[in-house]
Amino acid sequence: MGYRNLQECVKDLEAGGKLLRINHEVDAELEAGAIQRRVYQAGGPALLFTNVRGCRFPILGNLFGTLERTRYIFRDTLKDMERLVAMKVNPRAAVKDPLGFVGTLPAAIHLLPKKVSSGPVMEMQTTIDQLPQLKSWPDDGGAFITLPQVYSESAATPGLRHSNLGMYRVQLSGGKYRPNGEIGLHYQIHRGIGVHHAEALERRLPFRVNIFVGGAPSMTVAAVMPLPEGMPEISFAGLLGGHRLEMACRNGELPMAAEADFCITGIVDTDRALPEGPFGDHLGYYSLAHDFPVVRVEKVYHRRDAIWPFTTVGRPPQEDTSFGSFIHEITGPLIPTVIPGVRAVHAVDAAGVHPLLLALGSERYVPYAGEREPQELLTIANAILGQGQLSLAKYLFIGAQEDNPALDIHDIPAFLRHVLERVDWRRDLHFQTSTTIDTLDYSGSGLNSGSKVVIAAAGNKRRELPSILPGDFSLPSGFAAPRVCLPGILAIRGPRCTTGPNCPDPVVEDFCRQFGQSHPLISFPLVVIVDDSEFTARTLNNFLWVTFTKSNPASDTYGIGATDVSKHWGCTGPLIIDARTKEYHAPPLIPDPAIERKVDALGAPGGVLHGII
Structure with a gap:
């Protein structure tokens, strides 16, 4: 054993x-x-x-x-774990296949x-x-x-x-x-x-x-x-x-x-x-x-x-990424038994786990309606945000499985594309403006304090997502270097941020007022203002890390054509997320160059790590 x-x-x-x-x-x-x-x-x-x-x-x-x-x-016990999880998900499984579960009861004594x-x-x-x-x-x-x-x-x-x-x-x-x-x-x-x-x-x-x-x-x-x-x-x-x-x-x-x-x-x-x-x-x-x-x-x-x-921890992925993947393998099938209507949940490791949560749910409240819109999804989102450590999620994107039964929640580009093709920014943003967030997250208003947003999308495609920029793309003064991160997602380098927590930045507000409906930026449903757009767009992990660790939903979300109807905020044009470094943010982790050179030497020919690093 x-x-x-x-x-x-x-x-x-x-x-x-x-x-x-x-x-x-x-x-x-x-x-x-x-x-x-x-x-x-x-x-x-x-x-x-x-x-x-x-x-x-x-x-x-x-x-x-x-x-x-x-x-x-854990090779000797994984089968027992799988059987016990299967019994929890579907208790009749043991009745249908008693021989397949014969080893489960002896294993349970180890509890x-x-x-x-x-x-x-x-x-x-x-x-x-x-x-x-x-x-x-x-x-x-x-x-x-x-x-x-x-x-x-x-x-x-x-x-x-x-x-x-x-x-x-x-x-x-x-x-x-x-x-x-x-x-x-x-x-x-x-x-x-x-x-x-x-x-x-x-x-x-x-x-x-x-x-x-x-x-x-x-x-x-x-x-x-x-x-x-x-x-x-x-x-x-x-x-x-x-x-x-x-x-x-x-x-x-x-x-x-x-x-x-x-x-x-x-x-x-x-x-x-x-x-x-x-x-x-x-x-x-x-x-x-x-x-x-x-x-x-x-x-x-x-x-x-x-x-x-x-171990050491730092910007993911790190060794604790393996923890998360292993734990998901064990517990993933249990999630629908804990929260009715949930099909799958993915805490995105590259974004620091708690800042970004993706979810698939059902949308069955009015199956007779001519067009689906988020209704049951909002009930499910509230349940997710009330469940254990899932409650620390800062951005929760949730889609309806009925819209694409084959959608894989771990295919992050495909999932984001699915949501952005369907989301209606006038209706589908739901904020908690003053609440608790992860203790380690310094993007909010103070220790343990910040905001959350649920982005729920259901129904037919509303738009096609652009993947390239036209040659005549222009930006207001102070903003430059637009880069496409993913279809429908644009990163733009902005000026240095000087505002404090919970303070809207007039520079970004003015940026949002500069675009008419004919400007090509309008075709991108999500725009992220960053310190370094080339770095942000270079890899998927860079985009996820910059966007969701450096922004606080309530104070760093802007929109082109912003509206506020009965205390519900939305926008008619692209959603703008300000993911620049703020003066109150915690500093990033930077390795010691002298130590890194010592490690390089260990990986050189004759070093103890030669052939490994």
């Missing part, structure tokens, strides 16, 4: 040629992360660094660096954690400063745990059954933390640990957390799974891992994952918070320093043969 610990996994991957052991000395500050990112981009192996400067623990990177390797790691009195994780102790001090980007505020598994329990109903295991980043050094005595705990909105924290504060009880690092690979995946309420992540880890997860339970302490490599125990300080960050994050920018909870460290346990797994 599946791996019980990280050591079994490393041994098997190395024997199969899927892991490279690097004995060359590597610095945990910037160098290890740069190597991991480069090997990931090359589709290379997992990396075991055995000689980390100033640290006695080996570190493991790129473990989940390819979807194929991730599937391989139950197994209580034990001790485990390898409790063999030895150390201090925070002796752990690998990994720093991924030049302006990171210190060393971070990048693959933590933070375990907490409900103060109202304590126990394994009401536990939460989440991947909330942990800052080990820097800032104002007391060395070896305090660490930072950053968790975003809409995370399970927040409920537990609130319960502990309400009852004036100590809020204890255990932070695991390593252990069975299924623990790492479970910590990022968007599971429904009531299903603890440690149960899912057992199911995916193919064995009951052993939890070491002692009186007066939170349970510890017995096979974890490390466990930091501590109590969240209820009296204060400290600045955590900056940290290079998965939108491709730094998340800045903000006050977040502080953990008072009690003990740091580790097993004798401990390995420290890590």
